[in-house]
Amino acid sequence: MKESKLRKLKTEYLGRTIVTVFGISIIVLTLAILAFLGYKGSATFLVNRHSLASFLFSSNWDPQQAGQTGSVGSAVFIVGTLEVAALALLIATPFSLAVAIFISDLAPRVGQRFLRPIVEIFVGIPSVVYGWLGLTVLVPFVAKIFHLPFGFSVLSAGLVLAVMIFPTITSVAADALQATPLESKEASYALGSTRWQMIRRVALRYGRTGILTGIVLGLARACGEALAVAMVVGQSNSFAHGILAPTNTITAVITSSMGNTVNGSEYNNALWSLAFLLLLISLVFIIVIRVIGRQREER
Amino acid sequence: MSLERARMKRTKAVDRVVTVALSTIAALFVVLLAVIMAWLLYKGAKAATPDLLSFTGYGVGIQLFNTVYLVTLSLLITVPIGICAGIYLAEYAGKGPIIAVLRTCIEMLSSLPSIIVGLFGFLVLIQMTHSKWNLLAGALALAILNVPLIARTTEDALRAVDRSYYDGSIGLGATRWQTTMRILVRASVPRIITGVILAAGRGFGEAAVLIYTSGMNSAVNFNNWNPASITSPLNILRPADTLAVHIWALKTEGIMANANQIADLSAAVLVILVLVFSLSARWMGNRFDKKMSGGK
Numbered sequence: 001m002k003e004s005k006l007r008k009l010k011t012e013y014l015g016r017t018i019v020t021v022f023g024i025s026i027i028v029l030t031l032a033i034l035a036f037l038g039y040k041g042s043a044t045f046l047v048n049r050h051s052l053a054s055f056l057f058s059s060n061w062d063p064q065q066a067g068q069t070g071s072v073g074s075a076v077f078i079v080g081t082l083e084v085a086a087l088a089l090l091i092a093t094p095f096s097l098a099v100a101i102f103i104s105d106l107a108p109r110v111g112q113r114f115l116r117p118i119v120e121i122f123v124g125i126p127s128v129v130y131g132w133l134g135l136t137v138l139v140p141f142v143a144k145i146f147h148l149p150f151g152f153s154v155l156s157a158g159l160v161l162a163v164m165i166f167p168t169i170t171s172v173a174a175d176a177l178q179a180t181p182l183e184s185k186e187a188s189y190a191l192g193s194t195r196w197q198m199i200r201r202v203a204l205r206y207g208r209t210g211i212l213t214g215i216v217l218g219l220a221r222a223c224g225e226a227l228a229v230a231m232v233v234g235q236s237n238s239f240a241h242g243i244l245a246p247t248n249t250i251t252a253v254i255t256s257s258m259g260n261t262v263n264g265s266e267y268n269n270a271l272w273s274l275a276f277l278l279l280l281i282s283l284v285f286i287i288v289i290r291v292i293g294r295q296r297e298e299r
Numbered sequence: 300m301s302l303e304r305a306r307m308k309r310t311k312a313v314d315r316v317v318t319v320a321l322s323t324i325a326a327l328f329v330v331l332l333a334v335i336m337a338w339l340l341y342k343g344a345k346a347a348t349p350d351l352l353s354f355t356g357y358g359v360g361i362q363l364f365n366t367v368y369l370v371t372l373s374l375l376i377t378v379p380i381g382i383c384a385g386i387y388l389a390e391y392a393g394k395g396p397i398i399a400v401l402r403t404c405i406e407m408l409s410s411l412p413s414i415i416v417g418l419f420g421f422l423v424l425i426q427m428t429h430s431k432w433n434l435l436a437g438a439l440a441l442a443i444l445n446v447p448l449i450a451r452t453t454e455d456a457l458r459a460v461d462r463s464y465y466d467g468s469i470g471l472g473a474t475r476w477q478t479t480m481r482i483l484v485r486a487s488v489p490r491i492i493t494g495v496i497l498a499a500g501r502g503f504g505e506a507a508v509l510i511y512t513s514g515m516n517s518a519v520n521f522n523n524w525n526p527a528s529i530t531s532p533l534n535i536l537r538p539a540d541t542l543a544v545h546i547w548a549l550k551t552e553g554i555m556a557n558a559n560q561i562a563d564l565s566a567a568v569l570v571i572l573v574l575v576f577s578l579s580a581r582w583m584g585n586r587f588d589k590k591m592s593g594g595k
Contacts, residue, residue, distance in 0.1 A: 008474065015476035016391055022380050023387030023401060026446065030404035033411070033419045033443075040422065098324040106321055115325060117581060118332055124577040125335070126504025128546045129566045133335065135550060136559070163331075194314035217410075224412025226507045227547050251414050256551070258418070258511060263426060275418050279411070286410055 034279070041276025043269040044072055055273060061237050063267040072270040076237055078277070080154075080247040083240060084229060085222035087158030088165055093215060095162075096169035100211075103170075104177035105199050111174070122167040131228030134160035139232055146244055152234030154243045160228050165218035172217060176210020177203050209296040213289055220285035224278065226251035250274050336570070343567020346560035354521045357555060359542065359565050361519060364532055365434075366541040366572070369513060370502035373438035377445045378495060382484075384446065385453025390479050409447035414507040416443050421511035432538040437513025444508055445498040452494030456487035489587040493580050500576035504569065506543035514538035515548040542569040 044050050050072050058073025099119075103111030138159060143151030180203045188198040204211075234246020235256060254271050261268040354360035384405075392398035420440030425432065460483050468478040484491075517539045519532045526533040540548060542565045549555075549562040 012474040012476045015480065019383045019387040020391060022383035023392060024397075025380075026384055026408070026450070027397075027401055027404045029443065030407055032423075033408075033415070036419060036422055037415070095324055095328070098321045099328050102321050102325040106318060106325075111325075115329070118329060120577060120581065121574065122332060124500055124504070124573045126506065126543050126569060126573060128506045128543045129339065129504070129570060132546050132550070132562055132566050133338070136563075137338070166328075194310055196314040196317040197310065220410060224414065226412065226414040227510075231547075231550055251412065254418070255414060255507065255510070258421075272418075275415060279415050282410060282412055282415070283407070286407055 037272070037276045037279050040269070040272035042273075043264075044266070044273040048072070048266045048269055055270075059239065063265075063270040065262055065265045065267050068266070070266060072266070072273070074250075074270070074274055074277075076239055077248055077250045077253050077274060079239060080233070081223055081249040081251070081281075083154055083243075083247065084157045084161060084233065084249055085219055087154060087243060088161035088222045089215065089219055091158060091162035092166040092169055092218060096166050096173055096214070096218075097211065099170045100173035100177055101199055101203070103174040104180075105195065105203060108178075116171070116174075119167045119171050122163075123171075127164060127225060127228045128231075130160055130164055131231035134228060134232040142244075148244060150234065150246070152232060152236075152246045154233070154240045154245065154247055157229050157233040157249075158243070160232050161222045161225060164225060164228065165221050168221055169211075169214040169218040172214030173207065173211045176207035176214070179210065180206040209292050213292050216285055216288050216292065220282055223281055223285075224251065226255045230255050250278050254278070339563075339567050339570050342563040343570075346557075346564040346567075351557075351561060351564050357557070357561060359545070359561065359568060361517060361521075361532075362540055362542045362545045362565060363568060363572075364519075365513075365517060365539040366503055366543070366569075368532070369434055369437050369441070369509075369539060369541055370499050372434065372535065373441040373445065373502055374495060374499060376438060376442040377449055377498060380442070381446045381449025382453050382491065384450035385457065386479055386484070388450060388454040389457035390475065390483075405447045405450060408443065409451070411444075412507075413444060413505060416440055417508040417511050419443070420508065424512060430536075432512065432514025433536045434513050434539045435535045437509045437539065437541075438535075440508045440512040441502050441505060444505065445502065448498050448501070449491075449494055452497075453487065453491055456490035456494075457483050459490070460486045489583060493584045493587070496576055496580040496583065500573050500580065503541070503572050503576065504543050506541070506547050509541055509544050510547060513541070513544070515540050515544055515552075542572070 044055060045052060048069065055072050055074055056078065057075055058071065059075040060071040060073040061076060062070040063072050064070040099115065103115050134156060139151035139156050141151065142148065142153060142156050142159075184202050184206065185198055188202045193201065229249050230252035233249055233252055235248050235252055236246040237248055237253075240247035254274055257267070258271050261271060350356070351358055352360060354364070388398065388401065392401060417440060420436055420443065424430070424436035424439055430436070457479075464482050464486065465478055468482045469475070473481070515538075517537065518530060519537065519539075520530040521532060523531045524533060525531050526535075528534060529537050531537070546562045546565050546569070549558045549565070555561065
């Protein structure tokens with residue numbers, strides 16, 4: 001009896017324990033990220049005694065390095081992030097939907113064999129490479145067309161991000177459209193619809209929540225993208241007057257300044273607060289996607 | 300009657316216009332990729348000189364080595380953890396509250412902006428251990444990003460295995476663990492490998508995670524293969540910039556006159572590397588699907 005227990009330990013319990021530990025360690029890791037960033041991010045408010053309102057709503061960004069007190073107004077970065085992401089979404093969504101419809105209903109064979117792999121290749125191109133292309137091709141191009149001294153602008157960042165989030169939205173939307181039941185499509189055709197009428201009245205309606213999920217995923221990616229945006233947005237700490245003006249984003253300011261600050265200084269703490277804010281923003285997106293998904297299940 | 304006919308004509312015309320418009324956009328999309336690829340390769344080829352391709356001085360060979368080395372190191376950490384977590388999810392987690400929490404955590408980890416993961420790595424692996432930028436920290440931070448991917452792939456692969464395999468093995472008296480390891484995991488290997496290749500491809504291109512963990516420079520001597528020496532390429536505690544990080548560093552602190560050429564070349568090499576991996580993952584996936592559907 002005792003021997004069989006020992007045997008069972010080797011053949012079952014040991015392995016089970018190991019995988020359970022690794023499984024649980026992922027939970028611990030996630031909580032650790034939340035806790036550490038929350039802790040570092042709170043120093044601006046608890047140690048440097050800035051109010052949450054002055055952090056979120058003031059645009060006076062002048063944090064100090066050594067022991068002194070400045071101001072940590074981050075409104076420029078928050079607005080900049082939202083602007084750039086919204087513009088990217090505005091540009092990418094129509095194109096994504098067009099390609100998604102093409103893949104799902106216009107030419108499914110070509111779409112599956114040819115366009116899907118191409119979407120994957122777009123996803124695979126590293127973000128710095130997009131940034132580098134933006135910096136060396138797009139920015140000079142924007143400067144030339146609009147007669148600007150420099151092409152660093154909300155528009156440049158929006159365009160680079162649009163190319164980056166386009167594959168995300170496309171593939172999720174195409175999945176959603178392809179999930180439309182065949183009976184519904186055929187019923188629509190049987191009632192005399194043209195293909196476009198079927199797509200508009202049946203497929204797009206069926207895929208609505210899936211398409212929305214794709215758009216939110218794209219938005220989340222656009223808000224969190226750091227290097228590509230930092231390379232083309234111009235990093236000027238002022239609100240953009242129009243889409244041809246430079247501005248700055250949360251990710252860009254963190255990436256470019258974190259290395260130059262002293263640990264524990266007001267400047268450093270403010271950057272950690274921005275990082276925590278970014279974490280919270282991406283949490284909001286996850287929750288939104290969950291809510292959308294739940295609605296889809298209920299239907 | 301004629302009104303009705305006119306309406307039908309219009310509807311059909313709209314249908315045709317939309318079809319042409321959508322097809323044009325899809326074609327433009329293909330052209331865009333072709334242009335981007337051609338441009339990157341053209342600029343890269345133009346910048347390529349034996350000097351810049353070498354493993355010394357400003358040659359990108361150093362960064363290429365760093366990229367492959369760092370990603371390999373990272374996968375050595377990611378793969379066992381990811382597979383174990385995947386096994387737990389598929390076989391042992393059951394349906395209780397823990398799996399709901401774990402799923403949420405995995406979802407969160409995989410959608411975190413990579414700069415956040417990079418900063419967490421910087422905080423825990425560099426600041427709190429009072430060390431300088433190093434390869435190991437970069438590999439660990441990258442692992443945080445890839446573990447959810449591998450865990451999910453493994454879980455999906457295990458769940459896709461026909462249940463009769465499982466029942467057969469249990470019926471013969473094997474324990475759950477023995478069944479999982481000897482039957483289910485073995486049957487899922489091709490899919491898991493596809494996931495690992497995808498993770499590698501992602502690792503090659505990742506930069507935001509690495510700039511504050513493995514650092515933005517490296518000083519290595521390719522004649523020194525003693526892993527304990529700080530200038531040895533094998534040393535895992537030395538700073539190491541990967542190709543992707545190199546492009547970023549050249550942009551932000553490029554002091555060499557030919558920084559642009561080096562970055563062009565790095566971008567081309569990086570894209571080729573990523574492309575080879577994503578195509579081989581696709582090829583493997585296809586081959587696997589064919590095998591499973593009886594070679595049709």
